[in-house]
Structure formats: C-alpha cells, structure tokens
Amino acid sequence: MAPRSAASRKALNASNLAGLGADTLARLLVEASAGDGGLKRRLKLELAAEVGSADLAAEIDRRFAALANSRTRVSWRKRPELLRDLTVHRRMIVERLLPVEPVLALDRLMAWFDLYPGLAGRVKDPKGELALLYFEAAADLAEAANATGPAGVAPLVEALQTRQSEWSNWIGRAAPDFRTEIAQALLDSTREGRAAPTGRLALVVRKLADRCGDVMAWAAAIPKEDAVKPDIGAEIARRFAERGHAAEARAALEAARPRAPEPARWTRRNAPAPTPEPSPAWDSAEIAVLEAEGETARAQTARWAAFERTLSGAHLDAFVSRLADFDDVEALDRAHAIAALWPDPAAGLAFLMNRGALRDGAAMVLARSEALTLSEEDTALWAGRFEGRFPAAALALVRRRATGLARAGLGRSEVVRALSAEAARLAELPGAVATLESHAAFIDGLERLSPTASGRGWR
Known part of the structure; x- marks a missing residue:
C-alpha cells in the first residue's frame, strides 16, 4: 500500500485527529473551549453523560435554569448560537438520556419545551426559526412519551391543561407519532368532565382522535x-x-x-333563490x-x-x-357523449383527452372547434396526439389557436406566424383538409383578422 501523502495527512478529518492521541486532543479542546461558551457547555455535557444519567440531567438543569432566568435580549447575531445550544441540549436528552432513563428524559424534554415562551419574548427572530425549531422537535416529544409509557401521560396532560397556548401546538404536531394508548389517554383527559373543546384544544382533540381512530371524538370536536x-x-x-x-x-x-339561503325580508315576494349544487x-x-x-x-x-x-x-x-361486462362499454360511450356536449368545451375535451378517447375527442374538435379556447400547451399537446390518426382534428386545433390570437389583436405576432406554418404542414397530411377549408382560405381569414397599416398582405 502506497504511503499517504503529506497533504492527506494534514487534512482535517476524524482519522487524522485520532492520530494525534488523546492527550493532545484533550489539550486542544480545553484551549478551544476557553473562548467558546457553546463548546465548553457541550464538553461538560459529554463529561456528565460519561459519569451517569443523574449527572447529565443536573448539567442540563443548570443550563435550562440560566436560560429561564435570563432577561437579556438576544440579537440576530446571537440567535444562531442560541439555536445551536438548544439543539445540542435536546439531542443530549433524546440520544443519551432517553435510552437509559425515559422518565427523566421526558421531564427534561418538557422543561426544554417550557423554555420557549420566555425565549420567544427576548429573541429577535423575524424568520420564525426559534418557533420552527420547537415545532419540529415535537417528534422527539412523542418518542419520549412512547418510551415512558403510561407514566408519561400525566405530565403531558398537565401541560396541555395549564399551558395550552403553546402545548396544544406541540402535542397536536406529535399526535400522529404517539403510541395509540398514549394518544387515547391524552384524548380521554380532554373529555372527562369537560365541555366540548374549542379553538386550539379542539384541533388537538381531532388530531388525537385521528390517531386513535375515534370518529365520535373527532366529530364532537x-x-x-x-x-x-x-x-x-x-x-x-x-x-x-x-x-x-x-x-x-x-x-x-x-x-x-x-x-337555498333564506330570502331577505324586503325580497320575500320575489322568486325563491335556487338550491345550490x-x-x-x-x-x-x-x-x-x-x-x-x-x-x-x-x-x-x-x-x-x-x-x-x-x-x-x-x-x-x-x-x-x-358494472357487469359490456355494460361498462355502454356507460363509457354515454359518458363520452356527455363530455362532447359539455357546456365548457375545453373542459369536455380535456376529459376525453385525459382518458385517451381520441376518436371522440377528434369528433368533438371538428364539431365545436369555434367554441374552443385552449392554452398554447394544450393545443400543442393534443394536436400532437391527434396528428397520427386524426390529422383533421390536429389541424382544426392549430387553426383555432391562431384565429383566436388574431382576433385578440396578435395576428402579426411570431406565435401566429409559427402556428400558420404548423397549419401549413398539417394541411399536407392525407385527409387533413377533407372536411375543412383549404390552407389558402385559412390564410385569407387570418389576413382579414390582421390588417396592416400599409395595406400590404399578411404573408
């Protein structure tokens, strides 16, 4: 195996750093943390986690107490640092504390969520990054509650009842991820001896009821x-x-x-309003x-x-x-006939084309082309689909698009010139003009719709 180059050995990666040895790395980390409060807190969390879950919980509590008691405004420059700090503590709770002490982890995670109202009042956060951080952490709340089991229900119920403004959002967000028994216990707590839920609580109840499959509770909310x-x-x-x-x-x-709406008092003598569809x-x-x-x-x-x-x-x-065999064919024929006569011809044609009924669609185009108003995209797409088997329908669509633009005052535009060229090409296909006017007659019609100031021809 060829020896590693000097450049690769100097690259900043985990393998090269491990080669420095524990003593060197420890010294470097102590030096780096001297001027970095976030790194220092992270190192202390890792050290506490190595000692035990109680020590990790105590270290987390100290930081949360400092954040809760602080009244200092957090500027936009300091906001990213705070968000990183909150994320580090949440991950330590979920990744290090939850697997060994679920009850302790849920308690600390709820304390993390309870920091939000105080932080929201002093953090300059026009983009809503703090609120989003908490909203996205709701999945961790469900994970912690699921790991805790029945013991995790009571604190969530208490939070929902006493701090509904914020906790209704988080529990509602977490609802799809709760275990059924957890969601059911929370749902029961919102109904026992209580009036029908309203506002945010009603939304939470519906989400919990969805998770439990309780349609009665969902409807009652x-x-x-x-x-x-x-x-x-x-x-x-x-x-x-x-x-x-x-x-x-x-x-x-x-x-x-x-x-039908009730008629106004001064219009009761008039005919009643029709019942809406x-x-x-x-x-x-x-x-x-x-x-x-x-x-x-x-x-x-x-x-x-x-x-x-x-x-x-x-x-x-x-x-x-x-339907039984053969009845379905008759039903589809009836459906296509309804679509071909639909009051909005563009919608009727779209129905036929989207279902692959090219023959019926082509017949509709030839019968109602003057009533069609299609977009550029639909004209090109459907003309392309008609061209092989029903060239007359393809030609009629292209001509209708060009004529419509000319009537709108765009007869001299490059779009209409391109459409007329496409119409000329389609007119050369066998059967394309069998039931339609000639290409020369079509161009004469465009001439009449697109007069020029000089009186010279369109061509």
Whole structure:
C-alpha cells in the first residue's frame, strides 16, 4: 500500500485527529473551549453523560435554569448560537438520556419545551426559526412519551391543561407519532368532565382522535355551527360512513345538505333563490353514506348523477367498476357523449383527452372547434396526439389557436406566424383538409383578422 501523502495527512478529518492521541486532543479542546461558551457547555455535557444519567440531567438543569432566568435580549447575531445550544441540549436528552432513563428524559424534554415562551419574548427572530425549531422537535416529544409509557401521560396532560397556548401546538404536531394508548389517554383527559373543546384544544382533540381512530371524538370536536356547513358536514359523514356508523353518517349529511339561503325580508315576494349544487365533497360523502346504509343501487345512481353534473372522472370510474361486462362499454360511450356536449368545451375535451378517447375527442374538435379556447400547451399537446390518426382534428386545433390570437389583436405576432406554418404542414397530411377549408382560405381569414397599416398582405 502506497504511503499517504503529506497533504492527506494534514487534512482535517476524524482519522487524522485520532492520530494525534488523546492527550493532545484533550489539550486542544480545553484551549478551544476557553473562548467558546457553546463548546465548553457541550464538553461538560459529554463529561456528565460519561459519569451517569443523574449527572447529565443536573448539567442540563443548570443550563435550562440560566436560560429561564435570563432577561437579556438576544440579537440576530446571537440567535444562531442560541439555536445551536438548544439543539445540542435536546439531542443530549433524546440520544443519551432517553435510552437509559425515559422518565427523566421526558421531564427534561418538557422543561426544554417550557423554555420557549420566555425565549420567544427576548429573541429577535423575524424568520420564525426559534418557533420552527420547537415545532419540529415535537417528534422527539412523542418518542419520549412512547418510551415512558403510561407514566408519561400525566405530565403531558398537565401541560396541555395549564399551558395550552403553546402545548396544544406541540402535542397536536406529535399526535400522529404517539403510541395509540398514549394518544387515547391524552384524548380521554380532554373529555372527562369537560365541555366540548374549542379553538386550539379542539384541533388537538381531532388530531388525537385521528390517531386513535375515534370518529365520535373527532366529530364532537367540530363546532355545531361548522358541522352544518356542507363541506365540513360531508367530511363528518364520510368518516362516520367509513367506520360503519351509518345512522350518524346520515344525520351529519342531512344536517349539512346544501339549502337555498333564506330570502331577505324586503325580497320575500320575489322568486325563491335556487338550491345550490352540492360540492364534490358532498357528492362523495352522500355516496359513502348510501354504501354504508347498504343502498348500493342508489349509490350507483348517485355516482352517475354526480358525474353528469361535474364530469368527474373519479365518479365515472367508480360507477363503471361496479358494472357487469359490456355494460361498462355502454356507460363509457354515454359518458363520452356527455363530455362532447359539455357546456365548457375545453373542459369536455380535456376529459376525453385525459382518458385517451381520441376518436371522440377528434369528433368533438371538428364539431365545436369555434367554441374552443385552449392554452398554447394544450393545443400543442393534443394536436400532437391527434396528428397520427386524426390529422383533421390536429389541424382544426392549430387553426383555432391562431384565429383566436388574431382576433385578440396578435395576428402579426411570431406565435401566429409559427402556428400558420404548423397549419401549413398539417394541411399536407392525407385527409387533413377533407372536411375543412383549404390552407389558402385559412390564410385569407387570418389576413382579414390582421390588417396592416400599409395595406400590404399578411404573408
């Protein structure tokens, strides 16, 4: 093996430093820490950890007490140093203390979190880095609580009840990572002998209920005035239906059914306002409720009705997947016919193209090209897909784009010139102009839409 070069031996890395020997490294660290408070604290933490968990906890406590008692403002220059210090102590708790003393570690980690209100009041932090540091540490809180087991519930409950402003955010963030029994115990503590939760606590309850799969608790944390709103009520109903609570799902859905607004007192003699169309979320919830009630035929009817109203591919796919052989082909033909006549032709064409119905899409383009308004990207993409099998549709799309721009006053633009050149190329394809006007006639139309001040031709 070739000897290492002098340059490689001088590189600052762990291997080369280890070669200096323990005595030399110790001396260098003492010298370096003399002018670096952060390094000195880190070294003291490591030394305390080597002695034992109680000594490490005591060293952590001393630093936390100093941070809690300090009233000194932390400038933006000092903020990074403070954030590093907080991160070091959190990692020592999680990586060194938690594996050997879970209860002690959870207590110290909660003390770390309790530093936040005081620090937030004296740290210049316009970017919110301090708040983000604490928010992202919520996963460590869940890890510590899980390691502690039932003994870890009481202090978290106490924190949530007495310091709700901050702890509701952290426990809510940690909720998906709690063990089920921990989340359930926390959830129970928020309900026993208490009124329905509101505000931040309600959000925490919903996250804990999600973790426990407790749909009743989740729904109970929704304010009544919100539960009757169509989309929120639909979400409540959907969750009930997924858990098999058909009666509760139906009640939630009906309470949130879209209704016409009450007429104002001075307009009551006028015709009543129409009932608003249900939202996609409400449609989906209604179908889920019907399935939960065992009304499969009505659910199928609702799927088709929702598709006819919204052109939703998801509803169509769900409808077709439940049909017998050959019935699905007929249903797809009906769906494509609906899309081809859709009031918004661009949306109807997009539906057909996204489902690969090129033949139906081409027929729609030729029948309704004058009503189409497409983006540059869609025109290029779909014309390219039509070109091989349906060149007339490709040509119609390109011409429609060019004509639309010309009518908008852009007939002399380079974009329209490029589109006219593309139209000339497509017009040469077999069958492209069989049912369309000639390329010369198309150019004459552009000429009329794009007059010049000098009166000279467009070409």
